[in-house]
Amino acid sequence: MKIPTSRTEAAAMDARDPLANKRADFHLPENVIYLVGHSLGPPSKSALSAVKHCAEHSWAEGLVGSWNSAGWFELAKTLGGRLSKLIGADPAEIIVTDTVSVNLFKLAAAALPLSGGARQINIDKAEFPTDQYIADSFADLSDIPCHRIEPGGEMNAIASGGIYIKSAVNFRSAELMDMARYERAAGESGAIIIWDLSHATGVAPLNMHADGVRLATGCTYKYLNGGPGAPSFIYTANDWLADLHNPLPGWMGHAQPFAFKTSYEPMDDASRFASGTPPILSLTALGGALNSFDSIDIKALHAKAGSLGDLCIARAEAAGLTIASPRKAERRGGHVSIKIDNGYPITRALFARGIHTDFRTPDTIRFGLSPLYVRFTDIWDTMEALTEILETRSWDRPEFKRTEKVT
Ligand SMILES: Cc1ncc(COP(=O)(O)O)c(C=O)c1O
Structure with a gap:
């Protein structure tokens, strides 16, 4: 053009x-010229009216019954299903939950026992800082090394195995990664890549299945316009699910939360990565925001x-x-x-x-x-x-x- x-x-x-x-x-x-949608997207009219309706009707009138009657209980999963279309995944492979920081930790703990090669975490020196802090802390707790990768060292790092935390789009440079190439290299060494899709979701063409992605998380408050502090999402590839364990196994990831069993039994989809009660008002805003992506x-x-x-x-x-x-x-x-x-x-x-x-x-x-x-x-x-x-x-x-x- x-x-x-x-x-x-x-x-x-x-x-x-x-x-x-x-x-x-x-x-x-x-x-106003708003060029900060990569940080906090503006509200859509649909998001604002959804929040108003949720607060004034479902919450104020429906009260606790809205967990059933207003679809609150399934909302995190329903929204995961809607997000799946934007990233080339199946609906059951995504749950909207927690923050990227927390989800990186959960995914690292789930990935470590499954990764081949060296027991380690690799992360780019230029990666978003929260990813680095989480990688360091998880490595300390697991008694494994956390290596900072210099530009150009990515493929060598993957060849050595372990976990690699990587943004699909770098927060500073905006470089979009060739995810399929990274996943092919990881497939050869046994490394597991945890993708941070924060700067990619809702603006870059992503295809988890075609690219062979196994684990990812990303935020919803940037290009998806979910609102300040909107929860993030976790993607887990179906084929890997059976072996993935949430290190924070709360009741909202339990197969039967209201059976109040004393032992944990995970849900049979990505929802097992939910831990506690979902933030319904924020999820509702995200639901309204996603209307702008229908048929896009x-x-x-x-x-x-x-x-x-x-x-x-x-x-x-x-x-x-x-x-x-x-x-x-x-x-x-x-x-x-x-x-x-x-x-x-x-x-x-x-x-x-x-x-x-x-x-x-x-x-x-x-x-x-x-x-x-x-x-x-x-x-x-x-x-x-x-x-x-x-x-x-x-x-x-x-x-x-x-x-x-x-x-
Ligand atoms: C690439 C990237 N990862 C992670 C985060 C932080 O995510 P959260 O605040 O949901 O933990 C951000 C925030 O801007 C980000 O840009």
Whole structure:
């Protein structure tokens, strides 16, 4: 697709965009360009009304009976089934539960006894920090080493066996991994890869079955727009399920929770990785948010994210900025990163103009290109504003340098 070279051409791309009508699904404030869908997606109107209905009717009127009458008890599983279509899995292979951090721990404990080669955990040096903390702690508790892998060392690490924790899309660079290649290598050595799908789900074409993925987790508050603190999901391949044990076997993963048996008997699907009572209001928001993905082709979403990214990169290069993401759209997830001095005050100066981006220390600004609501003109306007902020040094003000807790 031709990259627009003027705002008029960008507007023409918006006019031709087959996904343009999806923007109306979302509640987006006036005069805001929201490029942070890779961190917290905006609310869809459907998510907001689902939460309101759940709170005011199912909770307020239905009370405890709603566990049965409003489908609360099966909700985590029902949503897993809906998510399965987005990642190329069977409905029974996914449960929505807990956070990515907790789920990584659960999956590591389940994977270790099944992994071949060395008893160890490998994780990229550039991996998202929570994954690293969990890997370290799990390794300590299991008395096994945790190795940090340098860029380029991935295949050697897999060849040595054990567990490998890996993001399908890197949180900083947006690089999209060739998951099938990794899984083929793991198949040869006996290594087990636990995929973190947080930056990939809802924007990158994922196919657990075709790629031979056995274990994965991912969050639902980014491109899926499930809401702040929306629970994460666990995927476990059917063929492996019988040998997978949840190290936190709570009653919600029990085959008969209300039989109140004193011994544990796991459910016969991925739901065995549930532990405690699910957060119904959050799950309800996620259910509403997923309506925007009904009858959506994820390949079309990824293609649009790619085109938005190409425009972002072209304009950033024209401004002489350093691109920290792959140039080829098919090798990127849903965001583009640039490396830049004074990145934090620059994000605040953009914010003061209604343009939301984020900053990852020490020097990275990320532009999230969520294809359901971001327009080509949004990218054009953002890069124009950025260029002007740099030229006028309007970022160089004390109020833009005061660091907030969340950047
Ligand atoms: C790649 C990645 N993994 C894990 C997390 C954290 O997940 P959670 O807060 O659900 O534990 C994030 C959060 O942004 C992330 O980007």
